[in-house]
Amino acid sequence: MPTATTTALASSVISLKASHTTHATSSTAATLRSLYPRAARAFLQRDVTLTHSLLTSAFALIQPPASLATCNDALASSRRKWDILRITFETTLFSSPPSSHDPDRLPTSLRANLLLSPEPLIATLHNRSLQLFTPSDRSHRPSSSFLPAQILVTLVLSSLKLDSPEVARGMIEDWLANHGQEVDANDPKGYAKVLELYCLHVLPRLQDWEYAEDFLTYERELLPDVRQQYVQSLRLLRAEAATASRVLATLPDPPSSASSSSSSSSTPVRSPSPAQSDSSASSSSTHTATPNGHGLSSLRPLTPSHGAAPKSKSKSGAGDTRYAQPSHSASTSSIASTATSRTVTPHNAERERDAAAGKTRNRSGGPRMHANGNAAANSRSRSATPARPGSRAVVRRTSFGAPSTESTSGGPSTLALIRASLKGVLQSMPRSRLLLYVVLFVVVPIVSFVFRLRRKRARAAAATAGAIAGGSSASSTVDAVRRRLRGVDGQGNVVGKLWEEVxxxxxxxVRMAGRGLV
Structure with missing residues (x-):
């Protein structure tokens, strides 16, 4: 029976596929190493266009790992360095956009980032990093089990810089849930850094002190010395926060003056647009393109004011976390217009009526007769007394239309009221009548006082001379006393009668003038 024999010949040709792949990877790594210093220098010099161009060129060469076995390939270090640079660059551009650049001249991707709020931006950066480090042969969605600790730390610091601690908490807890499955699971320094940010920065900003201390108490992967150091630091931060809150509680509340509210209401305020717009006009607008969370430029020391209330979030099917943005009410402009209309008070019309009445009195030469004698007094008191003594500020509108605010701490003093009343009386009084009042109420009393003083001195001199002489008789003394009591002492009798009549x-x-008979 014939048998078929197969001869196996050993080929001397070696496949070049593996060597070609290795050579391409090494050349790509060399290219990335040469580009990185230029990109870092451009970022430090705030050259937005050059930095974005170099980042785009670099990530055109960087691809996700092909499989789980090649996660630590030759491009692993370059993948981490370039992703950290990209996250830092986009976060810095978002928090402090360069004033020298026109928003329309920025690249499209950067303009799209500027239109987002902080929470969606951090979620977008996180999902992009997950896709970069997850092997491409994985059929399921990108997972944080492949995310290096350095990338997570960079994302958490970016979220804290943009004042979004809730997003940072979600990213850390997702990473801790998959801890032990990642490629660099044996990285104790990265794990310790993540826990430091989680327990000493993220949870304290959310005012979750108890949970942070309990987490450190039951954690067993950290070294005992490091864990104890974290616990002591957490307690110290909590004591400082409690002290600061007590100090703030003892401080008096800032006075809310009506002048500030009226001035702010008179200025037209543009309410932020709740919807995102793709037009060039909305992109160039600082109110719609600039997010609300650009105030925090760096990671500052922990204070109670850094605590943020948790925001409601909803997860999409793609794995990215979307956080609900607070809707801007459209009633801001209506409130501002309502407050502005309150500044147009009827005091202007009242002042015009008073001015017209004053001109009429000046033409007639004096105040007219009224059926009610208190009408003139009431008009003077109304002009001298503020219209609203209980209000904290009086808002008036000038001739140019701008409201002027006069803050009043209380009612006018008595001296001011008397001065205002006398000023109004003197301005409306004729010169002849004023001269008569001056003679009657000033000159006559002074002359009478001088005569009385001279008479007293003459009597004192006469009494002294009589005591020295000692020769006055009792009858003459009694007669002098009687004459003094009866007021028949010559000159004094005439002056006294004249003063009484005057x-x-x-x-x-005065009585007749008060009753309206003069």
Whole structure:
């Protein structure tokens, strides 16, 4: 029976596929190493266009690992360095956009980032990093089990810089849930750094002190010395936060003046647009293109004011976490217009009526007769007394239309009221009547006082001379006393009667003027 024999010949030709792949990877790594210093220098010099161009060129060469076995290939270090640079660059550009660049001249991807709020931006960067480090042969969605600790630390610091601690907490807890499955699971320094950010920065900003201390108490992968150091630092931060809150509680509340509210209401305020716009006009607008969370430029020391309330979030099917943005109410402009309309008060019309009445009185030469005698007094008191003594500020509108605010701490003093009343009376009084009042109420009392003083001195001199002489008789003394009591002492009798008559005439005139008979 014939048998078939097969001869196996050993081929001397070696496949060049593996060597070609290795050579291409090494050349790509060399190219990335040469580009990285230029990109880092351009980033430090705030050259946005050059930095973005170099990043685009680099990530055109960087691809996700082909399989789980090639996660630590020759491009692993370059993949981490370039992703850290890209996250830092985009976060810095978002938090402090360069004033010298026109938003329309920025690349499209950077303009799209500027239109986002901090939470969606960090979620986008996180999902992009997950896709970069997850092997391409994995059929399931990108997982944080392949995300290096250095990349997670960079993302957490970026979220804290943009004042989004809730997003940072979600990323860390997702990474801790998959801890032990990642490629660099034996990286104790990276794990310790992640826990430091989680327990000493993220949770304290969320005011979750108890959970942070419990987490460190039951954690067993850290070294005991490092864990104890974290616990002590956490307690110290909590004590400082409690002290700061007590100090803030003892401080008086800032006074909310009506002048500030009226001035702010008179200025037209543009409410932020709740919807995103793709037009060039909205992109160039600082109100719609610049997010609300650009105030925090660096990671500052922990204070109670850094605590942020948790935001509601919803997960999409693609694995990225989307956080609900607070809707901007459209009633801001209506409130501003309502407050502005309050500044147009009827005090202007009242002042015009008072001015017209004053001109009429000046033409007639004096105040007219009224059926009610208190009408003139009421008008003077109304002009001298503020319209709203209980209000904290009086808003008036000038001739140019801008509201002027006069803050009043209380009612006017008595001296100010008397001065205002006398000023109004003197301005409306004729010169002849004013001269008569000056003679009656100033000159006559002074002359009477001088005569009375001279008479007293003469009596004192006469009494002294009589005591020295000692020769006055009892009858003459009794007669002098009687004459003094009866007021029949020559000159004093005439002056006294004149003063009494003048006083009676003046009092009768004042009474008649008060009753409206003069």
């Amino acid at each position: 006083a009676k005439a003046v009092m009768d005139t």
